[in-house]
Amino acid sequence: MEASSMKLENVRQVAVLGAGAMGSQIAQLLAFVGGYSVTITDVKDEFINNGIQFIKDGLKRHFVDKGKMTQTQMDEVVDRIKGTTSIPDATKNAHFVIEAVFENLDLKKSIFKQLDENAPPDVILASNTSGLNLSEMAGATKRPDKVVGMHFFNPVAVMKLVEVIKGPLTSGETVDIAVALCKKLGKEPVVCKDFSFGFLANRAYVAMANEAVQMVWERVASPEEIDKALKLGYNLPMGPLELGDYTGMWALSVSSEQDRMVEVGPEKGHLHPLIRMMVRAGYTGGRGKKGIYDFYKEVLSRE
Numbered sequence: 001m002e003a004s005s006m007k008l009e010n011v012r013q014v015a016v017l018g019a020g021a022m023g024s025q026i027a028q029l030l031a032f033v034g035g036y037s038v039t040i041t042d043v044k045d046e047f048i049n050n051g052i053q054f055i056k057d058g059l060k061r062h063f064v065d066k067g068k069m070t071q072t073q074m075d076e077v078v079d080r081i082k083g084t085t086s087i088p089d090a091t092k093n094a095h096f097v098i099e100a101v102f103e104n105l106d107l108k109k110s111i112f113k114q115l116d117e118n119a120p121p122d123v124i125l126a127s128n129t130s131g132l133n134l135s136e137m138a139g140a141t142k143r144p145d146k147v148v149g150m151h152f153f154n155p156v157a158v159m160k161l162v163e164v165i166k167g168p169l170t171s172g173e174t175v176d177i178a179v180a181l182c183k184k185l186g187k188e189p190v191v192c193k194d195f196s197f198g199f200l201a202n203r204a205y206v207a208m209a210n211e212a213v214q215m216v217w218e219r220v221a222s223p224e225e226i227d228k229a230l231k232l233g234y235n236l237p238m239g240p241l242e243l244g245d246y247t248g249m250w251a252l253s254v255s256s257e258q259d260r261m262v263e264v265g266p267e268k269g270h271l272h273p274l275i276r277m278m279v280r281a282g283y284t285g286g287r288g289k290k291g292i293y294d295f296y297k298e299v300l301s302r303e
């Protein structure tokens with residue numbers, strides 16, 4: 001029997017899987033802008049507490065301290081977010097699910113299987129994957145028509161774009177609800193098919209970032225000079241190298257490679273050896289970690 005369909009106006013409770021950088025920011029967006037009750041899930045209480053603390057710190061710094069929100073309003077937002085390490089507990093009453101665990105296909109497939117087994121049958125299961133194949137996640141469920149990509153950009157509170165990814169079996173209704181949810185959250189969705197590696201924005205951006213990395217490798221200029229040229233030459237708010245350091249996308253590129261995703265699509269074999277070398281040496285970028293600016297200063301410029 002076909003499950004009855006979910007309507008956005010009936011969504012009140014959203015489950016977010018993964019309390020890391022993206023999961024915690026998505027949970028905040030859902031609770032703050034969407035007014036939803038949110039359950040955030042991770043493998044350890046410690047990770048959930050860190051995610052919720054990250055949300056509190058951000059709301060305090062950006063809103064309460066600037067007089068844009070009272071402490072009471074902030075507490076109301078935070079109270080709407082509950083944590084649990086149990087996927088069944090998080091999903092049994094959920095009306096919508098957004099997965100944001102590590103970018104690893106086997107992990108995501110096992111999570112989607114559990115989500116399918118526990119979430120009510122009409123519930124949409126969305127993934128925040130940056131580029132893994134959605135059909136593989138949909139294949140781990142008995143509701144491939146209700147599996148969709150919702151690729152948020154970092155920092156979630158600031159970035160307007162969400163890429164909504166439609167797998168071959170994703171229904172039009174599922175895409176429409178995902179698009180409507182993005183709009184309700186104040187975002188600007190674009191719809192894309194799931195066979196474009198890196199979807200839309202990253203696919204084009206990666207080509208530019210790779211060329212910038214190659215210029216560092218050739219020592220034609222420092223990361224600062226390369227970013228400055230791109231920012232001023234193309235009116236970009238941030239250069240690709242500082243963006244990579246900020247988001248930690250260097251490490252994500254390597255983990256995607258381990259998932260063999262660079263083998264599909266035009267970027268095949270394009271992961272630059274400098275990125276692999278940097279990440280292996282611990283210069284991954286991301287929250288508080290060293291990246292290509294430090295690697296250039298501490299290693300490349302001294303060779």
Ligand SMILES: NC(=O)c1ccc[n+]([C@@H]2O[C@H](COP(=O)([O-])OP(=O)(O)OC[C@H]3O[C@@H](n4cnc5c(N)ncnc54)[C@H](O)[C@@H]3O)[C@@H](O)[C@H]2O)c1
Nearest residue numbers: 018019020021022023042043100101102103129130154247
């Ligand atoms: N960081 C970015 O800029 C960015 C941007 C867009 C999309 N994404 C995507 O978002 C997803 C998450 O990335 P992130 O940067 O937040 O990673 P992260 O490492 O900060 O967080 C991932 C979290 O998932 C948790 N996790 C792992 N296994 C789990 C399980 N079985 N159940 C529940 N939680 C589990 C980890 O403990 C961790 O807290 C990835 O798919 C990534 O590609 C990341």
